[in-house]
Amino acid sequence: MSPWLAGFLAGAAWCCAVAGWYLFRGNPWWLRGAAALGLAGTVGIGASMFRPSPADAELQVPLPERAPNGGYASSDTCRSCHPGQHASWHRSFHRTMTQVATEEAVVAPFDGQVLSERGRAFRFARRGGAFYVGEVSPTMTLEGSVTPDFFERARRVVMTTGSHHMQAYWVEGNDGELEQVPFVYLIREDRWLANSDSFLEPPHADNDPLVRYTWSGSCITCHSTGGPFDASAAYADPTPENAVTELGISCEACHGPAQAHVDANRDPSRRYLAHAKDTGDPTIINPARLPHERSAAVCGRCHSVHPDGEGERVHDFRPGDNLHDYLSIDAMLQMTDEASPWADVDWLAFDDRDTVGSFWRDGSCRVAGREHTSMIRSGCYLRGEMDCTSCHSMHEGDRDRQLASEDRTDDAMCLGCHDAIAADVDGHTHHPAESAGARCVSCHMPYTAYGLLMATRSHRMDGPQATGAAGRDRPNACNLCHLDQTFGWTAERLTDWYGAAPASPTDEIPAGVHWMLRGDATQRTLAAWHMGWGPAREAVDVAALRPALESLLEDPYAAVRQVALTSLRNIDPSVELDVAAVTRDPHRQDTGDPALEALRLARDDTEVAIPE
Amino acid sequence: MTTTHQGELSDRARFHLRFGWWSLLAFLTLGVVLEGLHGFKVGFYLDVDNEVRRLTWTLAHAHGALLGLVHIGLAATLHLARPRGWAVILGARALTIASVLLPLGFFLGGIGTAGGDPGIGIVFVPVGALALFLGVLLVSVSLRGKPT
Numbered sequence: 066m067s068p069w070l071a072g073f074l075a076g077a078a079w080c081c082a083v084a085g086w087y088l089f090r091g092n093p094w095w096l097r098g099a100a101a102l103g104l105a106g107t108v109g110i111g112a113s114m115f116r117p118s119p120a121d122a123e124l125q126v127p128l129p130e131r132a133p134n135g136g137y138a139s140s141d142t143c144r145s146c147h148p149g150q151h152a153s154w155h156r157s158f159h160r161t162m163t164q165v166a167t168e169e170a171v172v173a174p175f176d177g178q179v180l181s182e183r184g185r186a187f188r189f190a191r192r193g194g195a196f197y198v199g200e201v202s203p204t205m206t207l208e209g210s211v212t213p214d215f216f217e218r219a220r221r222v223v224m225t226t227g228s229h230h231m232q233a234y235w236v237e238g239n240d241g242e243l244e245q246v247p248f249v250y251l252i253r254e255d256r257w258l259a260n261s262d263s264f265l266e267p268p269h270a271d272n273d274p275l276v277r278y279t280w281s282g283s284c285i286t287c288h289s290t291g292g293p294f295d296a297s298a299a300y301a302d303p304t305p306e307n308a309v310t311e312l313g314i315s316c317e318a319c320h321g322p323a324q325a326h327v328d329a330n331r332d333p334s335r336r337y338l339a340h341a342k343d344t345g346d347p348t349i350i351n352p353a354r355l356p357h358e359r360s361a362a363v364c365g366r367c368h369s370v371h372p373d374g375e376g377e378r379v380h381d382f383r384p385g386d387n388l389h390d391y392l393s394i395d396a397m398l399q400m401t402d403e404a405s406p407w408a409d410v411d412w413l414a415f416d417d418r419d420t421v422g423s424f425w426r427d428g429s430c431r432v433a434g435r436e437h438t439s440m441i442r443s444g445c446y447l448r449g450e451m452d453c454t455s456c457h458s459m460h461e462g463d464r465d466r467q468l469a470s471e472d473r474t475d476d477a478m479c480l481g482c483h484d485a486i487a488a489d490v491d492g493h494t495h496h497p498a499e500s501a502g503a504r505c506v507s508c509h510m511p512y513t514a515y516g517l518l519m520a521t522r523s524h525r526m527d528g529p530q531a532t533g534a535a536g537r538d539r540p541n542a543c544n545l546c547h548l549d550q551t552f553g554w555t556a557e558r559l560t561d562w563y564g565a566a567p568a569s570p571t572d573e574i575p576a577g578v579h580w581m582l583r584g585d586a587t588q589r590t591l592a593a594w595h596m597g598w599g600p601a602r603e604a605v606d607v608a609a610l611r612p613a614l615e616s617l618l619e620d621p622y623a624a625v626r627q628v629a630l631t632s633l634r635n636i637d638p639s640v641e642l643d644v645a646a647v648t649r650d651p652h653r654q655d656t657g658d659p660a661l662e663a664l665r666l667a668r669d670d671t672e673v674a675i676p677e
Numbered sequence: 678m679t680t681t682h683q684g685e686l687s688d689r690a691r692f693h694l695r696f697g698w699w700s701l702l703a704f705l706t707l708g709v710v711l712e713g714l715h716g717f718k719v720g721f722y723l724d725v726d727n728e729v730r731r732l733t734w735t736l737a738h739a740h741g742a743l744l745g746l747v748h749i750g751l752a753a754t755l756h757l758a759r760p761r762g763w764a765v766i767l768g769a770r771a772l773t774i775a776s777v778l779l780p781l782g783f784f785l786g787g788i789g790t791a792g793g794d795p796g797i798g799i800v801f802v803p804v805g806a807l808a809l810f811l812g813v814l815l816v817s818v819s820l821r822g823k824p825t
Contacts, residue, residue, distance in 0.1 A: 149726030150792075336791075336794055337794065
């Protein structure tokens with residue numbers, strides 16, 4: 066309690082005591098005394114009811130301090146003048162990217178379960194509205210009742226990250242830093258998962274130590290708003306003293322620091338003049354009014370591959386800035402271009418492995434959430450005016466994908482510029498008009514990026530080619546749906562329909578089988594995901610390819626096994642395999658098909674680590 | 678102004694009595710319309726984007742209805758206390774002006790809103806507020822001393 070509040074309450078209690086003494090004048094002294102004490106006591110009881118509980122104080126201490134600073138004003142300030150925009154942002158997953166671990170924020174059941182990873186076991190439990198994680202004996206496997214002494218030893222979960230697909234939890238480490246709990250919670254699948262198993266990365270040994278992730282400058286930059294302004298200090302000392310304006314991604318992440326805007330617009334004449342002119346307000350950034358490169362950069366600050374070692378530089382980026390001033394984007398694109406002499410190097414041996422590992426051989430980004438990096442290689446961006454807001458909207462979009470209204474995301478959006486195709490859509494697509502194959506995005510934005518145990522659309526808008534046969538080759542859009550057809554089949558059609566150069570001859574096995582059995586880990590994952598994808602299941606008799614999918618349950622990569630099992634269940638809900646067991650260990654499969662077994666022996670085991 | 682006998686309403690008192698009751702009718706009708714907008718969950722009135730419209734129209738309804746009651750009270754004052762002089766004449770006119778401008782300003786403020794700002798019609802409100810202040814002040818001043 067602050068000294069001011071304590072003084073105020075003491076004064077109020079004194080006044081009540083005097084009032085009680087005065088009001089009961091004429092009565093015996095003991096009655097007057099009781100009245101005075103009673104009224105003063107009422108103030109004390111009332112004050113104790115409003116005092117923060119010890120649990121809440123415990124929650125606040127390890128968290129980054131949150132207060133407007135450095136020209137930031139906070140979303141609460143924006144609300145009074147922009148209630149509609151505030152409301153649409155408030156229901157977005159951007160707001161809930163990072164939250165204080167309250168009952169409303171935490172989605173996982175902390176119901177006493179014990180989870181094990183690499184020889185260590187952790188118990189997750191709650192007491193009232195507080196959530197706790199504590200390390201327990203590795204021999205503890207039975208999930209019995211949680212005893213009170215567990216809470217004395219366990220650590221309080223103070224912060225969460227994510228609220229859409231998965232949620233991670235943070236506790237205070239021994240050194241005062243926030244450190245991530247080694248398990249995340251998959252929201253849609255309603256299950257816990259070890260951190261390392263949520264990434265597409267080479268299998269670890271059982272005796273590898275758990276990786277310790279701490280709340281650092283890179284988290285602060287993209288998972289909170291208005292963070293500390295000395296980026297190097299934030300990286301060196303990521304402690305709670307490094308204040309942010311808000312946890313989560315709020316208004317000023319896209320519109321820039323707003324205090325100057327707030328101050329200027331206290332003057333009503335200025336506001337009404339601005340409404341009348343409708344020319345924008347120079348005291349704030351509106352991405353919709355920026356040139357398309359600058360507008361895209363607002364999202365690209367976080368939704369892009371940060372070349373190795375440059376992550377902290379975007380900390381100083383502000384909406385309206387040129388992202389190229391902060392990141393070596395051109396050098397990165399040059400290094401990862403299809404024609405680059407570096408294309409075939411085993412990048413896992415180099416410091417730049419995260420950068421190059423983020424790309425397919427043709428230079429397309431293969432990491433989900435890095436859409437800006439893909440888009441800036443698209444003709445629509447390079448030769449047109451496309452930016453993120455062409456299809457997405459923070460304020461009008463659906464909550465799941467932030468897609469704008471239908472007229473901006475349907476084929477009409479593309480056909481607005483591509484008028485020659487608009488004149489003969491059927492002749493261009495060669496697919497039935499109402500089928501998924503006739504949608505622009507199906508062929509020009511296939512699901513070739515990976516993240517969070519699923520595939521997402523490539524944001525490099527380009528035409529399909531019969532690629533994907535070699536390792537690090539991007540799987541082509543045609544065969545990701547027509548999984549049962551060969552690369553040759555695809556090449557023939559692309560040549561017939563669009564005059565594409567004939568592809569080199571490949572062996573005659575279905576592309577889906579090729580990727581699942583001979584592909585690298587990313588290709589295997591994407592092919593497995595597409596086996597469960599609705600349009601592919603409509604176009605293909607996936608039952609014929611099921612043995613190849615089942616063989617992925619034995620894959621060395623935990624992420625591949627999980628994606629394969631999810632697709633297997635989409636195809637056949639009666640599959641009874643335990644996802645936890647499949648995640649933990651390769652599940653021995655004998656396809657009984659010598660041809661498949663032979664293909665599996667030719668698997669591309671080049672190490673893949675998708676840097677999510 | 679015509680001469681009146683004891684117990685008979687003056688023209689001014691009658692005007693304010695009529696004005697008050699018609700105001701009440703008009704703004705209670707507006708209240709019913711607003712309740713209807715609530716009942717049918719009309720986004721034009723209830724959506725968070727239209728928060729300012731909802732606020733200003735509610736204020737138009739409240740001010741209109743309450744000022745109607747003030748006019749009825751003024752009519753009673755004129756009849757019972759029979760104040761004389763320039764103060765009551767000006768005060769009554771100011772109250773009438775305020776009773777038009779305040780609800781009108783709030784209502785027009787709900788049309789053409791821009792973000793958190795009401796429409797330009799809101800400019801009538803401060804003028805009406807000033808008239809209301811003057812009206813109440815002048816009527817109060819006119820009631821000083823003994824009734825004639």
